[in-house]
Every structure is written in C-alpha cells, then in structure tokens.
Amino acid sequence: MEIPRVGVPDALASRLTMAEQHEYLSRRTMLKGAGVALAAGPLLLQGTAYADGDKVVPAGRHLAFGRNPRTSMRVAWQVPAPVRKPFLRIADGHGGWSHRIPAEVRALHSEVAGVIAPYDQYYLHAEADHLWPGRTYRYAVGHEGFDPASGDGGPAAISTFTTAPARGIPADKFTFTAFGDQGVSTTALAQDGAVARQDPRFHLLAGDIAYADPSGAGKPPGSKPDADHDLFDPKVWDAYYRQIEGVAASVPWMVTTGNHDMEALYSPDGYGGQLKRWDFPGGGPHDCPSVYSFIYGNVGVISLDANDVSYEIPANLGYSNGSQTAWLKRRLRYLRSQPDVDFVVVFFHHCAYSTTNQHASEGGVREQWVPLFDEFQVDLVINGHNHIYERTDALRGGKVTREVKIGDTVEPDRDGTVYATCGGGGRSLYSFPVPDTFAGEFQSYHWVKGGGKVTETVPWSRVRYTGYSFLAIDVEPAWFGRRTTLTVRTLRNDGAEIDRFTLRRTAGLHRSRYAAASALGADPGDV
Numbered sequence: 430m431e432i433p434r435v436g437v438p439d440a441l442a443s444r445l446t447m448a449e450q451h452e453y454l455s456r457r458t459m460l461k462g463a464g465v466a467l468a469a470g471p472l473l474l475q476g477t478a479y480a481d482g483d484k485v486v487p488a489g490r491h492l493a494f495g496r497n498p499r500t501s502m503r504v505a506w507q508v509p510a511p512v513r514k515p516f517l518r519i520a521d522g523h524g525g526w527s528h529r530i531p532a533e534v535r536a537l538h539s540e541v542a543g544v545i546a547p548y549d550q551y552y553l554h555a556e557a558d559h560l561w562p563g564r565t566y567r568y569a570v571g572h573e574g575f576d577p578a579s580g581d582g583g584p585a586a587i588s589t590f591t592t593a594p595a596r597g598i599p600a601d602k603f604t605f606t607a608f609g610d611q612g613v614s615t616t617a618l619a620q621d622g623a624v625a626r627q628d629p630r631f632h633l634l635a636g637d638i639a640y641a642d643p644s645g646a647g648k649p650p651g652s653k654p655d656a657d658h659d660l661f662d663p664k665v666w667d668a669y670y671r672q673i674e675g676v677a678a679s680v681p682w683m684v685t686t687g688n689h690d691m692e693a694l695y696s697p698d699g700y701g702g703q704l705k706r707w708d709f710p711g712g713g714p715h716d717c718p719s720v721y722s723f724i725y726g727n728v729g730v731i732s733l734d735a736n737d738v739s740y741e742i743p744a745n746l747g748y749s750n751g752s753q754t755a756w757l758k759r760r761l762r763y764l765r766s767q768p769d770v771d772f773v774v775v776f777f778h779h780c781a782y783s784t785t786n787q788h789a790s791e792g793g794v795r796e797q798w799v800p801l802f803d804e805f806q807v808d809l810v811i812n813g814h815n816h817i818y819e820r821t822d823a824l825r826g827g828k829v830t831r832e833v834k835i836g837d838t839v840e841p842d843r844d845g846t847v848y849a850t851c852g853g854g855g856r857s858l859y860s861f862p863v864p865d866t867f868a869g870e871f872q873s874y875h876w877v878k879g880g881g882k883v884t885e886t887v888p889w890s891r892v893r894y895t896g897y898s899f900l901a902i903d904v905e906p907a908w909f910g911r912r913t914t915l916t917v918r919t920l921r922n923d924g925a926e927i928d929r930f931t932l933r934r935t936a937g938l939h940r941s942r943y944a945a946a947s948a949l950g951a952d953p954g955d956v
Contacts, residue, residue, distance in 0.1 A: 480510035482574020483581070487553070489670025490570060490588065491677035493708045494631070498593035498723045499562035502681070503708035504570060505554045507670055511536075512572035517555035520567045526578040530555050532570070535705040539663040539694060548663050552705050562595035588678045591630070593725045596769050599906035599913075599936070600726035604628065607776065608854035608899040609635035609687065609813015613668045616897055616922075617855025623922035625676045627901045630725065632680050635813035636687025636735070636778030639669035640856065645689040647699065647736075647744025661694060666706060685732040686719040687778035687813060688742045698748050714752035722760050727906040727913060727936065729764035733757065733777035738793035741779065741876040746793070754797050761805035771934045772904070772915045775802065776811040782824070782848045783873075784890050785815040785859040790875035792883070795827065808841040808915065808932050811900065813852040816859045818894040818919055820928055821848040829889050838914075838931040847930065849917065853897040865893045892928045896921060909937040 487506045495501025504517050516529035532555035540547040553570070560566065569577040569587045577586035594600040606629040611617045624632060637645070642661045673682060684707060686700065695701030700718055713720030713732075722731045736745040737753050764770050779791035781799055791814075802810060803825050823831040823845035831844040839847060852859075863871045871890075874882040898919050907913035913936045919928035 479513050480508075482512055482572050485510055485512050485572070485575065487570050487572075487575070487586070488674065489667070490674050491670060492590050492679070492681045493683060494593070494681050494710055494723050495556050495558065495708075496710055496712065498681075498710075498725060499595060500560050500592065501556055501558045502560065502566075502590050502592060503554065503556045504568060504590075505552060505706070505708055506570050507667065508551050508553065508572070511551060512575075515553045515555075515572040516570070517557060518569050518571070518576075518578045519557045519560075520578070521561070521564060526569075527557075530557060537663070537695075537702060537705045539702075541694065545661065545663070545694070550663060550666065550705075554708050556708075560592050562592055563600075565589055565591040590679060590681070593630075593723075596724065599908055602903065602905045603630045603726060604901055604903050605631050605633065605725070605728075606899055606901050607633035607635065607811050608851050609778065609811075610637040610816050610852040610856045611669075611854035612637075612640040612856045613665060613672055614855050618672055619922045620855055620897065620899055621673055621676045623920065623924065624899060625680070626924070627920075629680055629901070632676070632682055633730070633732075633776050633811060634682065634684040634854070635776045635811055635851070636685050637689040637813055637852075637856070638684055638687070639665050640689050641665035641669075642689050642692050645687075645742070647688060647691045647742055648693065661692060663702075666702075670706075683723075683730070683732065684719065685777055686734050686736060688736060688739070688744075691736060691744055693744075698745055714749055714756045717749050717753050717756075720753055720756065722764070724764075724767070724770060726904060727769055727771040728904055728915070729767070729770045729773045731757070731760060731764075731773070731775045733775060733798070735777040735779035735791065735794055738797045739779050739791055739876075740793045740878050740880060741788065741791060743880065754801075757798065758801055761801055761807070765805050768909070768937050771906070771913050771936050772808045772932065773805065774809045774811065774902075774915075775807055778812065779814050780812040780848075780850050781810060782821050782827075782889060783812070783815045783817075783819050783850045784861060784863075784871070784887055784893075785817060785819075786862055787859045788815050789873050789882075792875045792877045795875065799827065802846050806842050807846050808934075809902075809917065810846060810848045812848065812850045813854070815850050816852045816856050817850065817861065818853055818892070818896070818898045818927060819850045819861075819890060820892040820919070820930075821889045822891045823847055824889055827889075833891055833930055835892060835928055836930065838933050840934070841932055842934065847917075847932070849900060849919075851898060851900050851919070853894075854899065855897065858895060858897070861893055861895065865895055867893075892919075894919070894927045896927075898922075898927055907936040911936055 489507040493503045515532040520526045532553045535552045537550045691699035710721040781794045822829045825845040873887045901918045903916045915932040
C-alpha cells in the first residue's frame with residue numbers, strides 16, 4: 430500500500446511563511462495518523478529506556494560563548510541514546526576537577542509520514558559560569574557510568590577552552606576566523622583543518638551550516654516528493670557535529686542562520702531544531718535566536734538573521750516585525766559608545782554586495798541595514814550565501830568612497846565599510862559574470878521586494894576568487910590614542926593567501942561621538 434505524502438503543495442508553500450508551513454504540516458500529519466513531535470525533554474524523559482552509561486560515548490562536542498564571553502562558556506554535545514544524569518566538569522591550572530554541572534537534555538523527534546521516518550536525536554547543553562577572564566580551562570562531558578574526569582573514556586574525551594580577555598586592558602594580538610556555507614564533505618573537513626592551523630580565539634559561521642535541508646527555499650519536506658534535493662534529512666546534523674568536533678571542541682563556534690537553516694518541520698519559524706542543537710548567547714530580540722552580540726578584546730561582533738529581510742527567499746520575511754532592526758540600531762549605538770571597542774564586525778548570511786550569477790545582492794539588507802552600517806561606521810561586514818570569495822572597495826551609501834586594492838590600509842571612519850563575502854566553506858562553488866581577474870565596471874543585479882531582480886552596474890567589486898576559502902582576521906589592540914589594526918587575510922585551505930587588507934583606527938577616539946546618545950541608558954545586551 431502506498432503511504433500518502435503529507436508535504437505542502439508547491440503552489441501553497443510559495444505563499445506561506447515558515448510558521449504557517451509548520452502548522453499545515455502538523456495538521457496534515459495528525460490527520461494521517463502520524464506524529465510530528467518537536468519536544469524538548471526534561472532531564473529525565475518520561476517513559477524512556479536509558480542506555481547503559483558505559484556503552485554510550487558523547488560525540489560532536491562544540492563550544493559557544495555564554496552571555497558574557499569573559500566569564501562563561503557553553504558546551505554542547507550529542508549522545509546516540511538517552512543517558513542518565515549528563516554533566517559537564519571543568520578544571521583550571523590551580524586545582525582539580527569541579528563538581529558535576531548538570532546538563533540540559535534537548536530531545537528532537539523528526540517524523541513526517543511517507544517523507545521522514547521516525548528519528549530521535551539527543552542534544553545536551555551545559556554552561557560553565559563564574560570563570561576568570563583570559564584563562565584556559567580543561568573540561569570533560571559525561572553521564573552516569575561515563576566520567577572522563579575520573580579516568581573513564583580516556584584523555585581524548587578531555588579538551589580545553591579559553592575565556593575572552595578582561596575588558597579595559599588591551600589584549601594581546603589575537604586571530605579569529607570566518608566562513609559561510611559549510612555542509613558535510615571532505616572539502617568542508619579540510620576547511621576545518623585549515624581554520625585550526627590559524628589558532629583562532631573563535632570562529633564565525635555566516636549561515637547555511639549543515640545543509641540537512643538541501644533545497645534552501647524555505648519549503649517543508651515532501652513539497653516536491655519526486656525531487657531528491659527537496660528531502661530534509663535530520664541525520665546530516667549528526668555527521669556535521671562529528672565533522673567539526675576536532676576544532677569546535679576547543680574553539681567557540683559562533684553561528685548565524687541562513688536560508689538552508691530554516692527547517693519547516695520545526696516550530697517556531699523553522700528554527701525549533703536549531704534551538705535544540707545550538708546554544709546562542711542571547712541578548713537579541715525575542716524570537717530571533719541567532720541574533721546576538723559579544724565583545725572580544727577591542728572588537729564588538731554582531732550576528733544577524735538576514736532571513737528576516739530577504740526579498741530573494743521570503744519564507745521568513747518580516748518575521749521579527751521590525752524588532753531585529755530596532756535592536757541592531759541600539760546595539761550599534763551601544764558598541765560605538767564603549768571606550769574599549771574600536772572595531773565593529775557584523776556577520777549574517779545574505780549578501781549586501783555580491784555579483785554571482787546565482788544570488789548576487791540582497792536588496793532587503795541594503796534597505797534595512799546598510800544605512801545603519803553607514804551611520805555607525807561599521808568596519809567590516811561578513812556574508813555567506815554566495816559560494817565564492819568577493820570583497821568590495823570601501824563603501825558609504827552603496828557608493829565607492831575609496832578603492833581598496835590588495836594590501837591597502839583603510840581608515841573606516843573616513844573611508845567607509847568593507848563588505849566581504851566568504852561562502853566557500855565547503856559546498857559546490859558558484860560563478861561570476863566576469864573573470865576573477867576582470868578590473869572595471871560590469872553588470873550584476875540585486876533582489877527587490879516581490880522576488881524580482883533589478884540589473885545594476887557594479888563599480889565596487891574589487892577582489893573575486895572562484896574557489897574555497899576562509900577569512901583569518903588578525904587584531905592588534907592598542908592603548909588609548911594609539912593606532913590599532915584589524916588585518917583581514919583570505920586564505921585557501923592549503924594556506925595560500927588570496928587577499929589581504931587592513932582596517933586602522935585610533936584606539937578609543939571614536940567614543941565621544943556616540944557617548945551622549947548612549948547616556949540615556951545602557952543597552953540591555955551589555956556584556
């Protein structure tokens with residue numbers, strides 16, 4: 430007997446938001462007698478058979494900064510079956526292992542009749558708090574019957590993390606890395622190895638993380654039953670976490686959401702699965718899980734969810750009802766009022782400025798956010814979405830204010846913002862309308878409301894590379910009044926350098942312009 434498909438018809442899916450698609454899927458599945466369960470279980474799951482602890486080994490460990498990156502770190506991992514009393518233990522160089530910090534179990538059940546067979550995943554999360562800034566700690570994760578800190582599991586089950594440096598004192602030189610559009614592949618694994626060789630303090634992933642939803646159109650599983658590329662596979666996440674563990678177990682893996690990370694099977698807004706898998710720092714607007722900010726050294730970092738403003742893929746267009754953009758303005762004002770924050774880096778998925786044949790530029794980002802980047806003199810914007818590397822000249826109001834050739838130094842308060850698309854994290858590569866070496870103006874397009882394209886003449890595309898790459902960003906903090914720099918290197922995974930440019934400011938001197946505006950009250954996201 431043929432099992433009926435319960436996906437949303439294509440004609441209907443194109444008109445529904447992510448939340449509406451989830452509701453449709455849930456109703457249809459219940460009518461067919463199958464369950465779509467999206468439960469986050471309590472610490473002990475009722476009616477669950479627990480595995481023998483000594484037979485279950487944690488996997489896929491990955492870190493994220495806590496609410497305050499100087500004093501807290503969040504650790505997440507997976508187990509293939511339910512375990513009793515999961516925990517985190519930490520130790521620094523001055524003593525033995527801590528007590529067992531209880532971990533939260535977030536169980537995720539995936540099922541759609543005829544499309545996705547029943548599948549359970551168990552994500553565990555714990556936070557180490559009240560830590561010292563700038564200190565390296567050992568940590569181990571376990572459960573009843575498995576405690577690496579007591580000798581069970583072997584030394585490979587023990588790793589380290591380092592908290593962010595204290596504020597107010599210039600940190601030593603440090604590096605962080607970034608790319609977008611990773612997925613699971615040998616190329617993606619090679620990118621992880623290349624990132625690890627840079628010894629980064631943290632890594633930014635600008636959306637499209639694992640590609641469990643390979644279509645990326647914001648449609649529910651089964652909307653095109655005969656098209657393999659539209660089938661959602663939750664098992665891809667298991668492979669992804671095992672792939673990144675070699676780096677992410679010791680380097681905070683700070684992610685934001687792209688179009689492939691909207692999974693209609695999970696409410697709310699297609700992000701229910703991500704809320705089970707990741708620990709986001711929080712502090713952003715309500716219902717925008719991957720919108721947050723943190724300060725590391727003299728760099729303020731902001732993560733945004735561009736699905737909220739995307740005209741190209743509108744499944745979540747406007748889902749925050751403007752709260753994300755309002756928060757962004759408050760947060761930029763706050764960061765620019767801090768005397769120890771010199772550089773502001775913003776990362777998100779859809780590109781403000783890119784010229785690929787596949788996606789090009791997102792008009793919604795240009796309309797909603799670029800004016801704020803100009804107003805608050807954002808230094809660097811990092812995007813994914815287009816699976817290439819492309820870097821602009823310095824821009825204000827979408828116009829070139831200064832040509833930035835390879836090796837040049839930019840003064841962002843005078844010259845403008847540089848936009849870097851680095852979507853070569855591992856997925857198949859895209860193409861440009863002109864050769865990488867072409868210098869001069871050419872034709873591209875940007876998306877407008879309603880899903881249309883508008884052709885434009887592009888004078889701002891300075892460097893292009895059709896290949897896999899990532900950003901290694903070197904920061905040299907400085908005392909007040911002295912020169913501080915942020916140097917962006919674009920590298921292939923064999924270490925070859927493709928591009929380099931430097932952003933330079935005078936430490937602390939930008940504060941006076943914004944201090945009065947922020948005196949009305951500290952931003953609630955103050956960390």
